[in-house]
Amino acid sequence: MASFTSGRLHVIGGGLAGSALATLMAEDGIDVTLYDEAEPFESRWTRGMQTAPESHKTAEPEIFHDPDGVVADYFARWPEIPTKLIRPAHCVMGLKRGRRKPAIITLDQGISRALIARRLGFIARAYTAFSLWQNRYASEESRVEGTIASGMLESDEQANVPGTYHRDALAVLAEVLFSMPAHRCSKALLGRVMTPKASKLFSKSHEPVFSAIDPIILNDIALPALRERFITSGGSIKANTKLGDIDSTSDYATDLLFDDDSQIVLKPNDAVVLALHPKPLCDAVPDIGMTPAPAKRQTMAFELKRPFAEPRCLLVSDDIVRAIYCNRRHLQVSLNSGLHIPNDGTIDQFAHRIWQRCVWLCDQYLNLDLQVRSENAEGFDHPNYRFIDAEAPFPELSPGLAALRHRLQPPWKNLFLCGDSFPAEHAPGPAALFTSVKQVRQQLQAFFSN
Ligand SMILES: Cc1cc2nc3c(=O)[nH]c(=O)nc-3n(C[C@H](O)[C@H](O)[C@H](O)COP(=O)(O)OP(=O)(O)OC[C@H]3O[C@@H](n4cnc5c(N)ncnc54)[C@H](O)[C@@H]3O)c2cc1C
The missing domain is CATH 3.30.70 (Alpha-Beta Plaits)
Known part of the structure; x- marks a missing residue:
C-alpha cells in the first residue's frame, strides 16, 4: 500500500468512475471523501433504466470494445467479484449481402474458438476450423465472390469498398446495444464476419476483443463490493450532497460549494476529482472550458x-x-x-x-x-x-467536443477529471471509463507525492 499522507481527496460523483477511483485511492492510503447528489456506488445504468425504452429495459449485457482488457484488469484483482462479470461477447453488425458486397471485419479469435467448440464431433470441428482458416487466407476478391452470387453487385463506389463502413463502426462499438449468445447465431451469419488468424485461433491464451459486462453482477455484486472495500479502507461517503460551484484562485480550486450551503475549504495539497458526465459537470462548473455533451x-x-x-x-x-x-x-x-x-x-x-x-x-x-x-x-x-x-448510455460527444478532448486541461492544478468522456483515445464506454480511472489514479499519485 502506498503511503500518501499529505492531502485529502474529494471525489465528486459516485457513479462507476468515481466509485472505482475513490476505492483505489482509499486502498492506496489516501483520506478520501466521496460525494454524490444521490447515493454513491450506484450506476447510471441502473438509474437510466427508468428512462430507457421498453425494449431496452432488460438486464442483458451489452457489447463493448476493449482490446486492452482494461475493464477485466480492474476487477481481476478482487476475488469476490465473479469473473463472469466480464464475458466474451459476439458481435454481428451491419452485414451486407444480396446486391452489395459484404463487409469483412476481423473479429476476435474467442468467437472462432467458441464456434468450433460448439460443433459436435471431430469432423465437424475440423471442417469449421478449416473453413475459418480458408476464409482468413483467401484473397479479398475470392472471399467476396464466395459469399455472394456473381453479377449482382451494384456499381455504387461506396458499396464496393469492402468493410469501410464496418471498420468505422468499430470505433464506436462501445455503443453497440445488443448481445447475442453464440448458440443463437446462425453459422452463416457468423461465417460472414469471421476472419481469424490461424496462429491466434490455436493459441492457448487469448483476450476477447469484444466483451460484455453483466449488469446484474455489476449492480448486485461489484458495486456493493466496491462500497465495502471503500469503507473498510477508511473512505467517507457523503450522499445527497450536490456540488453547486467551485471557488478558485487562478491556479488552485480553493472551496467546494454545495447546494445545501455547506462548504469545504481546500488546502493547497488537497485534490478534487470531478467524476461527472459532461452535462452535470458543466452545470456545476461552467468555466471548466468545455461545452456540455447532451445527456x-x-x-x-x-x-x-x-x-x-x-x-x-x-x-x-x-x-x-x-x-x-x-x-x-x-x-x-x-x-x-x-x-x-x-x-x-x-x-x-x-x-x-x-x-x-x-x-x-x-x-x-x-x-x-x-x-x-x-x-x-x-x-x-x-x-x-x-x-x-x-x-444516453454514454456521453453524446459532438465532433467538436470529441476533438476538444485532446486539448482539455482542467483549469486548476488540484483538479482532475474522470469519466468515460475524457480519455481522448477511446470512444465513450466502459473501456474509456476504466482507462480514465487508471490515468487519474496515476496523476493523483504524482500530485500527492509532490
Ligand atoms: C439505459 C442505460 C443502459 C446502459 N447500459 C450499459 C451497458 O450495458 N454496459 C455498460 O458498460 N454501460 C452501460 N451504460 C452506461 C453506464 O451506465 C455508464 O458508462 C456509467 O454509469 C458511467 O459512470 P460515471 O461514473 O462516469 O457517470 P455516472 O454513473 O453518471 O455517475 C456520476 C454521478 O455523479 C452524480 N452527480 C451528478 N451531478 C452531481 C453534482 N453536481 N454533485 C454531486 N454528484 C453529482 C450522479 O448522481 C451520479 O451518481 C448504460 C447507461 C444507461 C443510461
Whole structure:
C-alpha cells in the first residue's frame, strides 16, 4: 500500500468512475471523501433504466470494445467479484449481402474458438476450423465472390469498398446495444464476419476483443463490493450532497460549494476529482472550458409486427438517424441531436420521414426489409411510433467536443477529471471509463507525492 499522507481527496460523483477511483485511492492510503447528489456506488445504468425504452429495459449485457482488457484488469484483482462479470461477447453488425458486397471485419479469435467448440464431433470441428482458416487466407476478391452470387453487385463506389463502413463502426462499438449468445447465431451469419488468424485461433491464451459486462453482477455484486472495500479502507461517503460551484484562485480550486450551503475549504495539497458526465459537470462548473455533451438521446421506437430473431445494430453518421437498433419487436432509432422534432401537427410527416430513412438504411446495410415487418397504423404509411426521453448510455460527444478532448486541461492544478468522456483515445464506454480511472489514479499519485 502506498503511503500518501499529505492531502485529502474529494471525489465528486459516485457513479462507476468515481466509485472505482475513490476505492483505489482509499486502498492506496489516501483520506478520501466521496460525494454524490444521490447515493454513491450506484450506476447510471441502473438509474437510466427508468428512462430507457421498453425494449431496452432488460438486464442483458451489452457489447463493448476493449482490446486492452482494461475493464477485466480492474476487477481481476478482487476475488469476490465473479469473473463472469466480464464475458466474451459476439458481435454481428451491419452485414451486407444480396446486391452489395459484404463487409469483412476481423473479429476476435474467442468467437472462432467458441464456434468450433460448439460443433459436435471431430469432423465437424475440423471442417469449421478449416473453413475459418480458408476464409482468413483467401484473397479479398475470392472471399467476396464466395459469399455472394456473381453479377449482382451494384456499381455504387461506396458499396464496393469492402468493410469501410464496418471498420468505422468499430470505433464506436462501445455503443453497440445488443448481445447475442453464440448458440443463437446462425453459422452463416457468423461465417460472414469471421476472419481469424490461424496462429491466434490455436493459441492457448487469448483476450476477447469484444466483451460484455453483466449488469446484474455489476449492480448486485461489484458495486456493493466496491462500497465495502471503500469503507473498510477508511473512505467517507457523503450522499445527497450536490456540488453547486467551485471557488478558485487562478491556479488552485480553493472551496467546494454545495447546494445545501455547506462548504469545504481546500488546502493547497488537497485534490478534487470531478467524476461527472459532461452535462452535470458543466452545470456545476461552467468555466471548466468545455461545452456540455447532451445527456439525453432523442429516440423513437417503431412497433413492428414480427420480432427480430437476431438483434442487429447500425451506427450511422447521418443528418437524420444516428443509430438503429433492431431489438425484439421494436425498431429503436436514435436521432441526430441537431434534428428539430416538431411539436405541431406535422409530427406524423416527421415520423414518416424517419421511417423512410430507416427502411432505406436497413435495406442498404442490414439487408432487412422493414416494410414486411411493419403493420402501419390505419391511414398512415409508417407503423405506430413513440418518442422516448431516453438517457444516453454514454456521453453524446459532438465532433467538436470529441476533438476538444485532446486539448482539455482542467483549469486548476488540484483538479482532475474522470469519466468515460475524457480519455481522448477511446470512444465513450466502459473501456474509456476504466482507462480514465487508471490515468487519474496515476496523476493523483504524482500530485500527492509532490
Ligand atoms: C439505459 C442505460 C443502459 C446502459 N447500459 C450499459 C451497458 O450495458 N454496459 C455498460 O458498460 N454501460 C452501460 N451504460 C452506461 C453506464 O451506465 C455508464 O458508462 C456509467 O454509469 C458511467 O459512470 P460515471 O461514473 O462516469 O457517470 P455516472 O454513473 O453518471 O455517475 C456520476 C454521478 O455523479 C452524480 N452527480 C451528478 N451531478 C452531481 C453534482 N453536481 N454533485 C454531486 N454528484 C453529482 C450522479 O448522481 C451520479 O451518481 C448504460 C447507461 C444507461 C443510461
